[in-house]
Amino acid sequence: MKPTRHTLILAGAGHAHLVAMRGWIDNGFRPPEGTILLSPSSHAWYSGMMPGLVAGRFTEEECAIELAPLCDACGVELLTGEIGELKATSRELVLVDGRILQYDYLSLNVGSIPPQPELNDGSINVAPAKPFGAFNKYWQTWREQNDSMQLAVLGGGAAAFELTLALHKSLPQAHVSLICSGDLLDGYSPGLRKRAIKILHERGLKLRKDTRINCIANGWLMCDEKQIQKANALVVATGAAPQPWQASSGLDCDSKGFVRVGANLQSESYPEVLASGDCASQPGTPHSGVYAVRQGGALSDIIPALLAGKTLREYQPQSRSLALLATADGSALLNYDGWSAGGRIFGMWKDYLDLSFMRRHRL
Ligand SMILES: Cc1cc2nc3c(=O)[nH]c(=O)nc-3n(C[C@H](O)[C@H](O)[C@H](O)COP(=O)(O)OP(=O)(O)OC[C@H]3O[C@@H](n4cnc5c(N)ncnc54)[C@H](O)[C@@H]3O)c2cc1C
Incomplete structure (x- = not known):
């Protein structure tokens, strides 16, 4: 299968990417032509309301965000697919169905999965x-x-x-x-x-x-x-446990397999890769939706600055929440x-x- 090439790939429709994209609609930033949001599904669930859904307090529609309207409004193409492998050295994502996506810049916001009994x-x-x-x-x-x-x-x-x-x-x-x-x-x-x-x-x-x-x-x-x-x-x-393919991606990861990032959410080993939310490992930042949302606010400034070769803003995790x-x-x-x-x-x-x-x- 012939790889497709993208200047920017937003991988995962996590809280941080939703906030960043909404920020672009507000501040008028248009990502480069061909930018994609890669998501296994056409909608994103909002975790804070999931217990309310199970308790019968909310409907499914109330707890999910359709991605297509958000993508359309900020000039991003929605691509349905799931990462199976990330090759940081060759800047490639191999999807579970075999498609290959090449990137110049990659932002990871793919969440986490709960660890299970061995x-x-x-x-x-x-x-x-x-x-x-x-x-x-x-x-x-x-x-x-x-x-x-x-x-x-x-x-x-x-x-x-x-x-x-x-x-x-x-x-x-x-x-x-x-x-x-x-x-x-x-x-x-x-x-x-x-x-x-x-x-x-x-x-x-x-x-x-x-x-x-x-x-x-x-x-x-x-x-x-x-x-x-x-x-x-x-x-x-x-x-939270990391997606299994993170540890073998070539990106610098912590002992559990979360992608190590600095204050500007850049990978410590591959500066063209950003990571936010649960999939990232940043000192002082717990794996929680509250912090993913805050990182998303920073990401809406960091991605445009990275593409423009400007100095990147830093994200300082709040000490209390x-x-x-x-x-x-x-x-x-x-x-x-x-x-x-x-x-x-x-x-x-x-x-x-x-x-x-x-x-x-x-x-
Ligand atoms: C029941 C429950 C309730 C919670 N309630 C709260 C709360 O009230 N407040 C709070 O702060 N935290 C809460 N959390 C924790 C919260 O869910 C996470 O910290 C938060 O979702 C992390 O957001 P994120 O931006 O990292 O990504 P997420 O919002 O988790 O989204 C990750 C996205 O990546 C996509 N993805 C996954 N794998 C791949 C792949 N291989 N390729 C491409 N895309 C992929 C997923 O489809 C998803 O869209 C709760 C967790 C649970 C389980």
Whole structure:
């Protein structure tokens, strides 16, 4: 297959690229002719609203952004496809269907996937929380079956907590439990953790802490050969692992395989490559949607400057960020700088922020 050549490829329709493209519409920048946004699907899911979708508070349409109108409005061509291999030395992307794309400049915003138990005999239905499209299909099937399945959620962060509550709400017949390898919501304030545990308790949801599930065998979730819990299905919301092809791309990556970038989001080894959001490794920047969105704002200035050979703006990660954790009933828990609170007003605030993001990027 003959390779196609592009001055600029935006790979992945992650939060950062959506924000950058929206920024170009506002500031009038037009990317070079032939610039493409490469995405496996024609729409992008907004992660902050996914637990709300599962809780039955939002529809699929409300949680997804159609990419074609956004691309049209800023002069970018939408190309459906998925990277299977990145060859940094020859500046090539090999897609899973064999197509080859060559680039002068590449911006990566391909997100992450949750790490799964190392051993799995296939006896339990495993649904990674990402990619959202695939997760949504699992959830739809469980909803249609509406049976008394044993459903475990793996993970100790905000996404696992929110999904546990949402699944409990939408699958009333299922027995839902949450299993984390350490403490629940480690890194959040003690007050928030107390509130979260109280909610799980009030809703009759079992929480198992300090349990690292590393094997699935004969329908059991296992920790170091010890049978922990029987399950029919497992939702994996264990945080971020990189796309497998990143580590073999030739780009300088950290020990986990995330692309190392400097303050201007440039790869430390190939300056024509930028990386943002979960796929990047930048000191002081956690893998979270909030930070991906902020990087997107910087990216909307960095890409035009890179193409013009100008000095690149730097992105400084904020030292603190606000967290609002949806509790599947229209309320939310708030965490900021060691302080916590909870209630309906915070749920309304979260909805306002999420829906504002959607309004701004859905054209
Ligand atoms: C259930 C859940 C709820 C969450 N809620 C929040 C929240 O409320 N607040 C928060 O800050 N964070 C939240 N997160 C974390 C958040 O989802 C991520 O940190 C955020 O999505 C990262 O954004 P990104 O820009 O890196 O890319 P993403 O938004 O993850 O998008 C990556 C894009 O890359 C595409 N892609 C993937 N592989 C390829 C490939 N091989 N080739 C081409 N394209 C590819 C995908 O299709 C996708 O469009 C949540 C996570 C989960 C699982």
